[in-house]
Amino acid sequence: MSELSVNHLLGIKYLNKEDVRLIFETADHFKEVINRPIKKVPSLRDITIANLFFENSTRTKLSFELAEKRLSADVINFSSAQSSVKKGETLIDTVNNILSMKVDMVVMRHPNPGAGVFLSKHVKARIINAGDGAHEHPTQALLDSYSIRERLGEVKGKKVVIVGDILHSRVALSNIFALQLQGAEVMVCGPKTLIPKYINELGVKVETNLRKALNWCDVANMLRIQNERMDISYFPSTREYTQQFGVNKALLDSLDKEITIMHPGPINRGVEITSDVADSKQAIILDQVQNGVAIRMAVIYLLASKIKQ
Numbered sequence: 001m002s003e004l005s006v007n008h009l010l011g012i013k014y015l016n017k018e019d020v021r022l023i024f025e026t027a028d029h030f031k032e033v034i035n036r037p038i039k040k041v042p043s044l045r046d047i048t049i050a051n052l053f054f055e056n057s058t059r060t061k062l063s064f065e066l067a068e069k070r071l072s073a074d075v076i077n078f079s080s081a082q083s084s085v086k087k088g089e090t091l092i093d094t095v096n097n098i099l100s101m102k103v104d105m106v107v108m109r110h111p112n113p114g115a116g117v118f119l120s121k122h123v124k125a126r127i128i129n130a131g132d133g134a135h136e137h138p139t140q141a142l143l144d145s146y147s148i149r150e151r152l153g154e155v156k157g158k159k160v161v162i163v164g165d166i167l168h169s170r171v172a173l174s175n176i177f178a179l180q181l182q183g184a185e186v187m188v189c190g191p192k193t194l195i196p197k198y199i200n201e202l203g204v205k206v207e208t209n210l211r212k213a214l215n216w217c218d219v220a221n222m223l224r225i226q227n228e229r230m231d232i233s234y235f236p237s238t239r240e241y242t243q244q245f246g247v248n249k250a251l252l253d254s255l256d257k258e259i260t261i262m263h264p265g266p267i268n269r270g271v272e273i274t275s276d277v278a279d280s281k282q283a284i285i286l287d288q289v290q291n292g293v294a295i296r297m298a299v300i301y302l303l304a305s306k307i308k309q
Contacts, residue, residue: 004302008127010116011136012177020181024146026298027291034070034293044073047304050098052078052108053130054115059265059289060130060140064107067296073304076103091115092122099125104307105300108132126303134168140264141174143295145182147288148219151260156183161213163189163245164223164272167196171223171264176202189213190245191235194225210245214255221262222247222272242271249276260284 004019033041049068053061061077068075078098095106105126108116113135120127131137148155160179166172166188179186180203187205188195195206207213214220225241235241247261261273261283269275278285 003306007303007306008116008120008129009138009299009303010120010127010129012138012141012174012181013136015138015181017181020142020145020178023142023295023298023302024149026302027146027294030070030297030301031291031294034290034297040070040072042072043301044068044071044304047071047105047307048074048076048101048103049105049107049300050076050078050103050125051130052095052098052106052110054108054110055131057109057130059292060109060137063289063292064128064130064139064296064300067293067300070293070297071301071304073105073300076101091119095119095123095125099123105303126307128299128303131170133170134173135170136174136177137170137264138174138178139292139296139299140171141178142299143288143292144171144175144221144262144264145178146295147262147284147291148184148260150287150291151284152218155179158184158219159187159217160184160219160221161187161189161207161217162221162223163210163213163247165194165225166190166199166223167194169223171221175221176204180204187213187216191241193235210247211251211255214247214251214259215257217259219260219262220247221264223264224266224268224272238271246270246272246274247277248274249280252277252280252282258282262288264288 005016006014051064103125107128107130109130111133113133115132116127116129129138145155152158162172162175176186187207189207261277263285267278
């Protein structure tokens with residue numbers, strides 16, 4: 001198979017195993033490109049991409065922008081803070097105005113779950129979901145799986161625990177879908193108040209004891225507490241959360257085996273993970289960042305090739 005089964009990247013749940021394999025193989029090629037002295041390829045010289053961020057983002061936005069520029073696409077950046085959205089313009093009007101400038105692809109982050117799906121039904125451009133509320137963040141899940149494949153050889157059969165604020169995390173949901181699609185076992189770990197009720201329906205294990213979870217897993221993906229999405233207090237204090245669910249070097253060293261530590265960022269050092277863990281050889285956090293550019297190049301390239309048909 002040399003093309004994706006989908007016309008947009010709206011969520012991992014719309015992809016099949018072959019799509020993931022194709023994205024990873026394409027990313028392998030682009031990873032080699034971004035490690036060359038000249039890091040650009042002329043693949044998308046005739047494609048224009050708009051980055052629409054209705055929520056704050058640093059790493060994802062920079063990663064997409066870099067991926068687009070490495071592919072030689074023309075790029076427009078749109079931030080809702082300085083836009084007519086503040087004056088009451090609707091999402092479709094905003095996007096249609098941008099598309100009238102002959103834009104081929106839209107990368108969008110939006111606070112409302114399903115915003116990308118809604119948009120894909122109303123506009124002509126290819127849509128890439130860069131995060132929709134607490135719903136999905138497909139490119140993050142792809143780069144996480146890709147990083148596991150790079151470190152451990154394959155994803156199939158691996159045991160991955162996602163630790164922290166599962167309830168508010170779009171990274172957790174996309175990761176669960178992506179890991180299960182590739183045949184990994186998934187566990188979530190965190191305070192009961194931060195584990196959603198529907199989690200059992202997804203076929204994942206639930207553990208509230210961090211040490212047990214770490215002894216079970218090959219990989220621990222540490223999530224930050226999303227204070228900006230919380231309207232009530234889900235646990236007594238940050239200090240207490242850290243004592244129960246924070247990973248430090250002493251805890252890692254006391255385990256029966258060496259596990260791999262991941263983090264989608266931004267890291268709250270000293271809360272979910274200490275600096276000596278984040279900067280250790282067991283952590284692949286900076287590899288994830290580098291792989292993010294290669295994965296996003298692959299997704300953009302594969303979707304753009306469908307525009308040209």
